Amino acid sequence: MGSQTLIYIILSGIIALFVALFLYKYKVKQMSRKQMLLTSLRFISVFSLLLLLVNPKFESESVYLEKPNLVVAVDNSNSIAYLKQDTNALSILDDIKSNPEINEKFNVQIYSFGNQVKLSDSIRFNEQQTNLDKVFQEFNQIYKQTISPTVLITDGNQTLGSDYVFSANKYKQPVYSVILGDSTIYSDLKVQQLNVNKYAYLKNKFPVEVILVYHGEDSVNSVFKVQSGSSALYSEKVSFSKTNNSQILNFYLPANQVGVQTYKAILVPLESEKNQINNVKEFAVEVIDQKTNVAIVSDILHPDLGALKKSIEANEQRQATILKPNEFINKTNDFQLVMLYQPNNNFNDVFEGLKKTNSNYFLISGTKTNWRYLNSLDLNITNEITNQTEDFQAVLNSNFSEFIIEDLDFESFPPLKSSFGEASFKIPFQTILFKKVGNYTTESSLLSTLEHNGRREAVLFGEDLWKWRAQTYLNDKSFNSFDNFIGKLVQYLASTERKTRLSLDYSSFYEGNSSVLIKAQFFNKNYEFDAKESLSITVMDKVLEKPKSFPFILKNNYYQVDLSSLPASEYQFTVSAKNENISKSGSFKILDYNIEQQFLNADVNKLQQIANSNNGTSYFASNSGLLLSNLLEDERYKPIQKSHKNVVPLIDWKYLLALIIFCLSAEWFIRKYNGLI
Structure with a gap:
């Protein structure tokens, strides 16, 4: 409280005393007890009101001890159970949780990690992936300003993310690695990686690349082969030694049958090999008999052309060709979809050809688009002509229902550049992306689709998609x-299928460790997205013939179900709507592959490295008892005395208001009772 505030308080007391004496002492020779009581009540009420106007602030300071954190991160992936270290992990965790000295010295915080990092007391060793890189990234944010020694209970084997040694080096806390697993080196052959395209074309051969790895001291021989059912399609003898411990094989397999074809890559195990699961890897290829050809027609050079071609050809079922308008005229029938990039007067024959064949097209406009020419054509859209350009950001229309669109965080994307002006549509259309100028989201379309007389169109008002x-x-x-x-x-525009009330989005096969997600959209009789319908899926295992049912969950403008809990097998499914007699069926395969079962040993070197570089110590499960004593004896982990200063203004003190009300009420009551009012 400052000296100026103190002066105001003294003045408030003098004024309050003067007011009280003036009311009850003025022209009174001798004050009675009743007048003295009334004077006191008036003094208190006036003084309190003046104090509220002055509003002095009072400071209170509290001193407390803050204990350091002990962060315990437990590997919850199923590689721990596979290496038979789950009992050791739980035992070490129980020792930490139940030790009274540890709990007195530290704030113990327990996390489990697999694909994600979670605060958890329940460890089940059922995660399908391990991301140690994310552990250190998240801990670096949470415990940046604290003293938080970290105990890492893991086998050190990572299946996701960047190398955790680098992220651990940025983590400024001591790390104590408790190594789960055997450090003994066994002879082990392994199919390290297999690379193959997702699609192949009928009566062609598709390439396969496989990387084989050997861990061991002796020279060994084996055979690598690929089987489809009981038939052997490829076989090769391989040799390894301590120095020559890997081989890369490249070969081709025939695609003779349409549909999903499953293959098994086998590296014949050694007689003494301990882990034989990593000698086998299953893979699949979908054989198709046609390809979607897309023409990108442009009269100018622009980076967007290359970006569009790469995006289209990211799916092996599609091929994109960049053509000049005059080159496209003679190849019109070779393409299922035409992209018209910033058309001008040279596109006259192109538009005439599209009109005759009633072909689908995707029009992309920009700063070099001749809208005066386009407006003169009989298109389903016109655009206001100006000489100005504008930058437009994108906002996703969550009500778009032609096909399933997920938000890519469009608002974080750089703006697209286009000519300034309002577009007018002659037929009904659906907007995928709205224009956003600055912080204002407009009702104007940035990307829209149109469908009329059996033809599908799309229009994008902006360049710089790259x-x-x-x-x-x-x-x-x-x-x-x-x-x-x-x-x-592209799939929507290249398709001629009629729109159905129930549409599905799923893959023909899923890798054993990937998420098995099926998405669906349901429309009412007016083909508007219906968010009130209850969809469910019944899945039948073709081998066990046991049906299982799962509900769909609504997510923005589509429904989704996660079937990742299903074991590897071949499945048939039916998606049904509860309130209407509408259903749709399909099939998919889940390949048998568990990446967490590919490891034979703990990654001892990395765990020891991060412990040493972070001023900690590494332990094996057998000597983990030393961990607790080292933590208790370490002088770096002492409670820190901190103080907390709290500044409270008088106006926040509710009791003062109650005192004012009491004094005024008591004064009024006494005066009324004695006939002074």
Whole structure:
């Protein structure tokens, strides 16, 4: 409280005393007890009101001890159970949780990790992936400003993310590695990696690349083969030694039958080999007998052309060709979809050909588009002509229902550049993306689809799509989400199928460790998306013939169900609507592959390395008892005395208001009772 505030309080007391004495002492020779009581009540009420006007602030300071954190991260992946270390992990965790000295010295915080990092007391060792890189990234954010020694209970085998040694080096806390697993080196042959395209074409051969790895001291011989059912399609003898411990094989397999074809790559195990699961890897290829050809017609050079071609051809079922308008005229019948990039007067024959064949097309406009020419044509859209350009950002229309669109965080994408002006549609249309100028989201269309007389069209009002593809990579470290977005748009425009009230989005096969997601859209009789319908899926295992049912969950403008809990097998399914007699069926395969069962040993070297570089210590499960004593004896982990200063203004003190009300009420009552009012 400052000296100025103190002066105001003294003045308030003098004024309050003067007011009270003036009312009850003025012209009174001698004050009675009653007048003295009334004077006191008036003094208190006036003084309190003046104090509220002055509103002095009072400081209170509390001192407390803050204990350091003990962060315990337990590997919850099923590689721990596979290496038979689950009992050791739970025993070490129980020792930490039940030790009274540890709990007195530290705030113990327990996490489990697999694909994600979670606060958890329940450890089941059922995660399908391990991401140690994410553990250190998240802990670095949470415990940046604290003293938080970290105990890492794991086998050190990672299946996702960047190398965790680098992220651990950025983590500024001591790390204590408790190593789960055997450090003994056994002879082991392994199918390390297998690369194959997802699609192949009928009566062609598709390439396969396989990487084989050997861990051991002696020279060994084996045979690598590929089987389809009981038939052997490929076989080769391989040799390994301590120095020559890997081989890369490249070969071709025939695609003789349409549909999903499953193959098994086998590296024949050694007699003494302990882990034989990693000697086998199942893979699949979908054989198709046709390809979607897309023409990208442009009279100018622009980075968008290459970005569109790469996005389209990310799916092996599609091929894109960049052509000049005069080159396209003679090849009109070779393509199922035409992309018209910033058309001008040279596109006259192109538009005439599209009109005659009633072909689907995707029009992309920009700063070099001749809208005066386009407006003169009999198109389903016109655009206001101006000499100005504008940058437009994108906002997803969550009510778009022609096909399933996921939000790629479009609002974080760089703006597209286009001519300034309002577009007018002559037929009904659906907007996928709205224009956003600055912080204002408009009702104007940035990307829309149209359907009329059996023809499908799309219009994009903006160039520089290549920046969107680049931004997707910055956001996700992958082009996949943008390529899938363009792929779905191409699939919709290239298709001539009629729209159905129930549409499904799923893959023909799923890798054993990938998420098995099936998406669906349901429309009412007016073909508007119906968010009130209850969809369910019944899945039948073709081998066990046991049906299982799962409900769909509503997510924005589509429904989704996660079937990742299903074991590897071949399945048939039926998606049904509860309130209407509408259903749709399909089939898919889940390949048998568990990446967490590919490891034979703990990654001892990495766990020891991160412990040493982070001023900690590494332990094996057998000597983990030393961990607790070292933590208790370490002088770095002491409670820190901290103080908390709390500044409270008088106006927040509710009791003062109650005192004012009491004094005024008591004064009024006494005066009324004695006839002074």
